[in-house]
Structures are given as C-alpha cells and as structure tokens.
Amino acid sequence: MHTIRLSHLAVVLVSLMSMTASAQESHIDKLTGNAKHGKALYQRYCIFCHGTDGDGRGESAPYLNPKPRDFTKAVFKCRSTPSGSLPLDSDLYDTITRGIHASGMPSWKPLLKQERADLVAYIKTFSSSFQEEKPGEPVVIPAEPPSSPESVKRGADLFQSMNCWACHGKDGRGHGPSAATLTDNQGNPITPFDFTSGRSFKCGETDRDMFRDLVTGLDGTPMPSFVGAMSADQRWDVVHYIRTLSDSKKHSVAKNDASGQ
C-alpha cells in the first residue's frame, strides 16, 4: 500500500509542478521570463502605482487618472486577442515596452528585454485566470488599402451609424452625450479619447494598432469590440476617417459635416 501512496503523491506533485512552472513563466519570441526575477523588478519599478498585491492600489494611485490596472482581474486594455479573453504574453510585453499613452503608464523600454519578459511572468501570477484559461486567438490584420476621399466618407458614415459619436462626440472631441456617464471596470470615471488632440492612441499609434483596437475593444473600458459589427474594409474606412479628425485643417471640414447631421 505504501508504494501506491507514493505513486499517487508523485502524480499529484508532477502535475502541480508542471502547472506552477507554466504559470510563473512568460514566453515572448525566444525570451523566457521568470516570475521570481520579475517580482524584484516589480517591487522596484511598478509597486508605487500597481500596489503590493497588484490590485492597482499603490501609493500613487489616488493621484492618477486613469487609475493603474488591477492585475488581479486579469482584464487588459491593449491586446491582440478577442474581447473577453486573456492577452498574449507578447501583448503585455508590448504594453510594458510602449507604455500607455494618455495615462500615467510610461514606456519601460530602458529596461532590458529579459527584464520586461520577467515582469510579464510576474504580472501573470496576480490572477489565477492565467493558469485556468488560455489567451484567445490573436487578430489577423489584413493589408491596409490606401486612404481616399471615398473611404473617409464611408468612415464618417460608419462613425455615425456605429454610434461612435455617442461617446467620442460628433466632432471627435470626446464630448458625446454619453461621455459623462462612462466608467471603467473599477467604477472610476473615464473619458472617451479626443481624436482632435493629436495625441497617440492608448494601445499604439499606427493604423494597424487602430484597426486592432476596433476588433478587440479595450477591455475594462467602455470601448467595445466591433468584430461582428463591421467588415475589415469598413474598419479601415473608420481608421481613415479618424485620421482626418486629428488633422487641424481637415478637422474644420469634418466638424462642419458633423454639425450638419
């Protein structure tokens, strides 16, 4: 009987070890991040905003808007995966590298690539979701067709029919009728993006980043996914239209168009 018990124990131990190993690691291309190393880095660089427990309640949190991410919820704005699914390790790595524009989250590019990978591994330990679930399938971004007046016009129509204006405003300034009611998933007020500001978008500034944002939505914020709502061509049209809003010369034209509706 003794040997049987030993074998049971071995089975349980092996399975536990394989689970914790994968939960404490991150994989970004050829890099393997280590949560133990990541913890030391986190305590040096991240703890002031994101807090000891990763719940976004660090000492600086009360002074920040938007608030630091609560890692225990495992809900992330910037992902390449569908709304409602976990991000890829590379998504978290990209966010650490890029920072989140228009927020208190800076770029951590000065850290070594290995250190950023280690941080990803540690951040994943704050939620059991990373052990229980797998990230969704990443979005496929097709080649971008060239912008044209027709594409911009179609994009403007979609901006209207998709109700983007309800939050972002008919002129794209972020003053739509619903703007004042919006909160993030922690119940904090959140402001829709002002497309006229010319500031970089939260999850990256390229057209491909904008296209991806339209597919994935920014989870934890009111920005939804448009995956079943628009075709790929339509999403490019919206990207082309939004680009015109941040151009001050074209902006006055767009504003006149919008006010005539």
Next chain:
Amino acid sequence: MRCFFLIAAVLDFRGRKAGVLMSKNSYWLIIAIAGLGWVISSRISAGPSALADAGSSLKGEVKFEGTPPKGTRIDMSADPLCAKTHPTPITTEDVVVGASGGLANVVVYVSDGLTSRNFQPPQEAAVFTQKGCQYKPHVLAMQANQKLEVVNDDETTHNIHPSPANNREWNMTQPHGAPLEQTFAREEIAIPVKCNVHPWMRGYIAVFKHPYFAVTDKDGKFEVKDLPPGTYTISAWQEKLGTQTQKITIGTGESKSLDFSFKQ
C-alpha cells in the same frame, strides 16, 4: 473531471519512465482507479435528464409589500432612433410591481442542497434582446456555458457590456440584425449588463451551474420544474431589494408552494 483521470494515468506512466519507484501492481491499480473514475464521472455528468423523471415542482409568488416606488423617467432624446420607439416616455425597471402586488424580475433559485452534481447546459440558447433601447427580458437567467444569443431589434447600434465579478468581461458592438453569441463559464448572481452608448440601459444576467431556477413574471409568479427530491435552500434575488432565503424539503413527485415578500 474525466480529463483529470486521463492525465493522472498518463502522468503516472511518465512518472514510471522517470524512474519514480512504483510496483507493477500499483500501476495497474491506478489504471483501474482512473477507469472507474471515468465511468463514474460520465454517469454524474449525465445530469438532470436522468433525474427529471423523479422531478417535483416548486411554485410560488413573490410579493411587494407597501406602496410600489415610482420609477424614474428615462430621457432617450440623446439618440432619436431610441426616442421614437416610445411615444410615451417609459420609466426605469429596477422595481416592477404587478397589478396585484406581485414583484416581477426576481430570480428564484436553488442556492444549496445540490452539491457535487455536474449539470450539462441545455442545447437551446438563452436569448437577450435589445428592443426599444431596453433589455428584454430585464433579468435573464441561464446556465453556465449555455449559449447566450444577443439580439438587436433596434434600428440603432448598441454595445453589450456585462460587468461580471466572477466571469470574463467582454464588450461587443451590435448593429441592427447582426448575430452575436457569447457565454459565461461560471455561476454568478447576477451580472449587471449595460450599454455604454445608451447609459439608461441596464439589465441583469444570472448564471447558474444547475438548471433549477426561474424568474418571476409580471405578476410575481414563478415555477422551478423537475426538481429532484431533497432538502434545499431556495433564494430569491432582486436587483435593488437584495436576497432572501428559505429552506424547503420536497418529496418525489411532490408539488410544493413557496412565497417570498420584499419591501423597501
């Protein structure tokens, strides 16, 4: 569960290869245990259909005591496509009381007494519809992993944004007529649902790991069907007025009545 037994067997084999000390007898015993586990778990997961024959029914009414509160008037003027669906303005649905004092939209469910049973979700989808820039039904109850079909009957575009505490949060835009299917993996009573585009829209989705639940109709009536005999804690949840519980014992084929009463 079954997966676990399979993994256990495979890991055991790996353990042997790795040189962990085990006798030949213990190996076969583990295979036997895994096989037995497989059979047992498949019987358990056969679920309520196997138990439905011996089912009893639990009927009742949820009452509202006192003067029903007047809802707040909803202003839909921000979106003309919503406003035009209601020639006379409507009010919020957080407390809806019927003509005879019955309280609508209360979720009545078995909250204890069904432990250690696995229930398969039903094949048919639970349907949550946006109509007149409101949710129909205002409170939906469904099983975990059951298909959730979201329908947009409105001309305008909505986004459906549940704020779960125990499930993954998702947020999807849905223009008129576009198909949308989602689900929730874990039990949660109840997940608030909002539309960020139309901030007055609010509904709830209650998710259960078993099929023994009901939502009261406009007269406050409910029926939980095919309940296996046993002693249960029955809970009644209302979005504003909280949760109440009662104990009940129900025999084979028995029909029992159970009433709840809420006040503000």
